Structure formats: C-alpha cells, structure tokens
Amino acid sequence: MIISVASGKGGTGKTTIATNLACSYEGSVQFLDCDVEEPNAHLFIRPDIHDVETIRTPVPEVDMEKCTLCGKCSEICQFNAIAVLGETVLPFPELCHSCGGCMAVCPEKAITETGRELGIIERGSRKGMAFIHGKLRIGEAMAPPLIRKVRENIRPDVLTIIDAPPGTSCPVIASMKGADFVLLVTEPTPFGLYDLKLALGAVKLLGIPCGLVINRSDIGDDHVRAYAEAEKVPVLMEITFARKIAEAYSRGEMPVETDDHWKAMFRELYSRIAAIVQTPIEKTG
Amino acid sequence: MQELVVISGKGGTGKTTLLAAFASLAHNKVLCDADVDAADLHLILDPKIRQRHDFQSGHTAEINPEACTRCGLCRELCRFDAIGENFQVDPISCEGCGVCYYFCPENAIAFPLNTCGEWYVSDTRFGPMAHARLGIAEENSGKLVTLIRQQGKERAQRDGLDLLLTDGPPGVGCPVIASLGGATAVLIVAEPSVSGLHDMERVAQLAAGFNIPAMVCINKFDINPEQGKAIEAYAEKKNIAVMGRIPFDPMFTKAMVMGKTLFEYNGRSEGSDAVRSIWEKVAQRLDDMERKNSQ
Ligand code: SF4
Numbered sequence: 001m002i003i004s005v006a007s008g009k010g011g012t013g014k015t016t017i018a019t020n021l022a023c024s025y026e027g028s029v030q031f032l033d034c035d036v037e038e039p040n041a042h043l044f045i046r047p048d049i050h051d052v053e054t055i056r057t058p059v060p061e062v063d064m065e066k067c068t069l070c071g072k073c074s075e076i077c078q079f080n081a082i083a084v085l086g087e088t089v090l091p092f093p094e095l096c097h098s099c100g101g102c103m104a105v106c107p108e109k110a111i112t113e114t115g116r117e118l119g120i121i122e123r124g125s126r127k128g129m130a131f132i133h134g135k136l137r138i139g140e141a142m143a144p145p146l147i148r149k150v151r152e153n154i155r156p157d158v159l160t161i162i163d164a165p166p167g168t169s170c171p172v173i174a175s176m177k178g179a180d181f182v183l184l185v186t187e188p189t190p191f192g193l194y195d196l197k198l199a200l201g202a203v204k205l206l207g208i209p210c211g212l213v214i215n216r217s218d219i220g221d222d223h224v225r226a227y228a229e230a231e232k233v234p235v236l237m238e239i240t241f242a243r244k245i246a247e248a249y250s251r252g253e254m255p256v257e258t259d260d261h262w263k264a265m266f267r268e269l270y271s272r273i274a275a276i277v278q279t280p281i282e283k284t285g
Numbered sequence: 286m287q288e289l290v291v292i293s294g295k296g297g298t299g300k301t302t303l304l305a306a307f308a309s310l311a312h313n314k315v316l317c318d319a320d321v322d323a324a325d326l327h328l329i330l331d332p333k334i335r336q337r338h339d340f341q342s343g344h345t346a347e348i349n350p351e352a353c354t355r356c357g358l359c360r361e362l363c364r365f366d367a368i369g370e371n372f373q374v375d376p377i378s379c380e381g382c383g384v385c386y387y388f389c390p391e392n393a394i395a396f397p398l399n400t401c402g403e404w405y406v407s408d409t410r411f412g413p414m415a416h417a418r419l420g421i422a423e424e425n426s427g428k429l430v431t432l433i434r435q436q437g438k439e440r441a442q443r444d445g446l447d448l449l450l451t452d453g454p455p456g457v458g459c460p461v462i463a464s465l466g467g468a469t470a471v472l473i474v475a476e477p478s479v480s481g482l483h484d485m486e487r488v489a490q491l492a493a494g495f496n497i498p499a500m501v502c503i504n505k506f507d508i509n510p511e512q513g514k515a516i517e518a519y520a521e522k523k524n525i526a527v528m529g530r531i532p533f534d535p536m537f538t539k540a541m542v543m544g545k546t547l548f549e550y551n552g553r554s555e556g557s558d559a560v561r562s563i564w565e566k567v568a569q570r571l572d573d574m575e576r577k578n579s580q
C-alpha cells in the first residue's frame with residue numbers, strides 16, 4: 001500500500017505526521033521523501049545512508065559537423081530550449097524538458113543526448129525501515145523528473161509512506177499519483193482552509209481516497225471541520241497544540257519514539273487508513 | 286524602483302503573515318503575491334479586483350479517435366507515458382512537448398493552448414496588489430510568477446510608487462527561481478528548528494547564486510533559541526544580514542483568523558514590536574542600497 005502525506009499549505013506538520021506514521025508501523029515499511037526542494041524527513045528519521053546516486057535528465061548535444069542548420073529542432077521544441085543562431089545550434093539545457101523531440105526530428109542525426117544534473121538520490125535504512133530521498137540541485141528548476149526517479153524505488157510488497165511537497169502544482173501531483181491513499185495535513189486557520197480546498201481539488205482530480213489530520217486543532221476556528229464534513233472527508237486524527245511538541249520537533253525528535261501514547265495514536269491512524277483502503281468506496285467529485 | 290522578495294524555503298514559517306504586517310507599515314508600495322500555488326495573502330488584504338485576465342501557457346495533446354489508426358508511433362515517442370493503450374492522452378501526465386502532435390502521420394492529434402489560471406490587478410486598503418490563481422495540477426507556475434511581478438512593476442511605475450513587496454513561493458524550484466531574478470533584496474523568514482536551518486541554507490544558496498543580497502529574520506525564536514542562534518551564525522558566515530528575532534506569539538494566528546494584519550489586530554504585543562523593529566531595519570537597508578546605487 002502507498003500512502004502519500006500531503007498538505008496544500010507548508011508548515012502544517014506534514015513531515016511530522018509522515019515520519020511518525022512510518023516509525024510506529026510494525027512490519028516492513030519504506031519511506032520516500034519526495035519533497036525534493038526541501039527534504040527534511042532525514043533530520044527526524046536519521047537513517048544510515050548506504051548509497052548516493054547522481055540523477056541526470058537527457059538534454060541535446062549537437063554535432064556541428066553533421067548539422068545543416070535546417071532549424072527543424074528549434075521548430076519542434078516547445079520550450080525554447082534549442083535555437084539556431086547564425087552558424088551554430090545552441091541548446092539551453094536548463095530549459096529542456098527532455099522530450100527527445102529535437103533528436104527524433106533531426107534529419108541529419110546530428111543530435112545525441114548528454115545529461116543535465118537534477119540532483120541526487122540517497123538510499124539508506126534505519127531499524128529495518130528503508131529510506132529514500134531526493135535532493136534537488138540548487139539552481140535546478142524542475143522537481144518532477146527527480147520525484148519520478150525517487151518513486152521508481154517503490155516496492156509493491158511493503159508499506160510505502162511518501163512525504164509529498166507542499167502546494168498543488170506539478171511536483172505535488174507527481175508525488176500523489178498512483179497512491180492508494182492521500183493523507184492531507186492541515187491546520188484550522190483561514191490559510192489552512194484555503195490551501196486544503198486546493199489540495200483536495202488535486203486529490204479528487206486523481207480520484208484517490210483521502211482523509212484529514214488536523215494539526216494544532218485548538219488554535220484558529222471551526223471552518224476546517226465544517227468543510228471536511230460538507231465534503232465528506234473523514235477526519236482521522238486531531239492533534240492539539242503543545243509547546244512541548246513544537247520544541248521536540250525543532251530538535252528533530254519524533255514523539256512516537258519516546259512516548260507510547262503517541263505510538264498508539266499513530267497505529268490507530270494507520271488502522272483507520274487501512275480500513276478505508278480495504279473497503280471499496282465510491283469516488284466522490 | 287526596488288523589490289523586496291520575502292521567502293522562506295520551508296513553508297509555514299509565517300512569511301505571509303509577516304508580509305501582510307509589512308504592508309501596513311511600508312509606504313508607496315505595490316504588493317505582489319508570487320506564491321501562486323497556494324496564494325494566501327488575499328485572505329488578509331481582501332483585494333478589490335480591478336482587472337482580471339486569463340493566464341494561458343503551455344499546450345496539451347488531444348487525440349481524435351475518428352482519425353487515429355492506432356499505429357502506435359505516438360506511444361513510442363512519448364517520454365512521459367501520457368498516452369494510454371486506448372490512445373487517450375492523460376492530461377495530467379502530458380508535458381506539452383508536442384512530439385506526438387508533430388509526428389502523427391494521420392494528423393489525428395490536436396495541441397490546443399491551455400488556460401491554466403487567472404491573474405489580477407487589484408486595490409487593497411494598503412495599496413495596489415498583483416496576484417493570481419493557478420489552476421489545480423497546472424504547470425508553468427514560474428511563468429505566472431514572472432508575469433505578475435511584471436504587472437506589479439508596471440502598476441508601480443504608473444502610480445509613481447517606489448517599492449514592490451513580494452510574497453515569494455516556498456521551496457527552491459521553478460517558482461522561487463522565477464521570483465528572484467532582478468530582485469533588489471530577499472528577506473528570508475526562518476524557523477528555529479533543525480529543518481528550518483536546513484531549508485534556510487538551501488534557499489540562501491539559491492539567492493547567493495543570483496547575487497541577490499539576503500537578509501534573515503527568525504520567527505518563533507524562543508521555541509528553540511539554540512537552533513535560532515545556529516541560523517544567525519550561519520547567516521553571519523555567509524554575509525546575510527540578521528534583522529531580528531520574533532518571539533512565538535499567538536497574536537499571529539488570531540490576527541489571521543480575523544482577516545487582519547498584526548498591527549490592525551493588536552499593535553502592542555511582543556510579536557508586533559519585534560516585527561516593527563525588523564521592518565525599520567529592512568527599510569533602512571533598502572534605503573542604503575538605493576543611495577549606493579545612485580552614487
Ligand atoms: S534539426 Fe539537426 S540539422 Fe537541423 S538545425 Fe537542428 S541539429 Fe541541425
């Protein structure tokens with residue numbers, strides 16, 4: 001089973017929920033941090049990293065001996081990533097989406113592919129939990145291809161917990177697609193509610209069952225709960241604000257490791273999710 | 286004209302609440318919400334929309350089943366697995382590269398332009414504002430960020446205003462990169478935690494790569510003073526000006542729930558004093574930069 005933990009708004013406690021959920025699970029579990037722009041889960045899970053892989057995406061390279069300056073490559077490119085300038089053809093690798101169109105269209109077979117570095121993937125483990133995360137290279141704009149690479153590590157035979165990036169655009173979709181369940185983490189404030197509506201829109205578009213965790217449930221107002229009820233999204237867990245927890249979080253500590261009450265809470269959260277995934281439900285929206 | 290972009294790397298550090306508070310202190314400015322993916326500033330500033338435009342960018346392929354002979358060439362060429370066995374394009378996976386459209390021997394594929402959001406120029410009680418709404422699951426947020434910053438600048442020029450105050454997106458990817466080019470300075474709002482330090486380092490590297498002078502302030506400092514000091518130490522090493530510390534203050538959330546800025550809600554809390562002093566320092570620095578520039 002794949003559970004993707006997401007939130008429209010950043011800073012709602014998504015990583016806390018994802019890491020504690022994974023660490024309280026009894027059985028084989030793998031953790032994928034797909035928040036490749038700002039990966040944080042490793043600061044809590046503290047895995048031993050076994051291997052590091054540099055991830056590249058193909059971009060064109062032009063052999064000017066063969067090129068006749070026909071301009072077909074720049075004509076097909078939708079991203080202005082290759083241009084004929086005077087007597088030469090100039091690729092702009094940082095704009096390239098790696099579609100391969102220029103290479104396929106070139107009548108002279110003058111184009112081959114080389115790589116642009118997207119970032120790295122690190123694999124490790126902790127106490128039997130497999131850990132994988134991607135780190136986007138600073139200056140690299142495109143997160144989705146790196147996220148897809150991280151996701152290639154999913155093993156179908158174990159529970160997979162994905163920490164998705166915040167927001168609702170392409171990187172989030174790349175992290176939620178194909179999941180069996182999306183756990184949305186929010187807080188009961190106007191920002192939390194507004195961003196939750198967007199996130200829920202994305203989940204519905206993908207047709208994945210979902211549930212809600214309301215963090216810092218005693219700050220703010222009641223609109224998030226009313227909205228969840230109206231949309232028939234089950235609230236699976238509420239966590240009240242406690243300064244102690246905020247402080248533990250700031251030190252990179254996971255409550256399930258030291259507190260049996262928390263461990264029980266997160267196991268309960270998992271059982272609720274498993275029950276929803278196992279009962280066939282009608283798609284909403 | 287100057288532009289200050291407020292960013293955070295990590296989401297949820299209080300960036301938007303802080304920017305709204307600055308909006309009630311700064312003079313002669315245009316506001317710009319460049320966090321187009323989860324735009325929240327309007328929830329406090331309640332903009333009256335004066336101009337509304339479609340944002341069009343990128344294309345999506347569409348196969349006409351009547352003309353398609355199922356030759357399979359498009360499925361072979363598509364690198365994004367966007368064309369299913371039934372020869373239907375999955376619009377979420379489609380990257381908009383147009384390779385199938387270009388090569389289809391039957392001309393069975395259309396490639397229409399996407400409308401992926403809306404952008405607005407509005408008035409607020411603190412001055413004009415440029416903002417946008419990106420459709421769900423849409424791409425090209427970087428282009429939309431560039432567009433609304435441009436609109437904000439044009440509006441400022443027209444009205445003779447000299448500051449653009451921009452709420453930047455989280456992360457370090459395409460929308461953030463689009464929010465930094467050509468900015469006068471960035472203010473990083475950091476949070477005193479192990480993840481706050483980690484994210485702040487990454488976004489500071491990005492700003493340095495663009496050669497943009499950076500400043501930092503730390504929100505909820507007292508939650509973990511040790512991590513807070515670690516952030517300040519990192520900043521000093523990297524030539525990032527430390528603007529101040531904001532204590533954890535429930536007023537922030539209370540003001541947000543009421544749809545008010547910190548100063549409209551209660552100008553006298555510990556948190557609001559800290560924010561006022563940070564803004565004075567930031568404004569001073571911007572003035573200094575302006576003076577240096579004109580010399
Ligand atoms: S399509 Fe090939 S031959 Fe034509 S300009 Fe491009 S690289 Fe040169």
Ligand code: SF4
Pocket residue numbers: 059060073076077078079080081082091095096097098099100101102103382
């Ligand atoms: S691979 Fe695609 S995106 Fe990259 S330069 Fe070639 S046509 Fe453009």
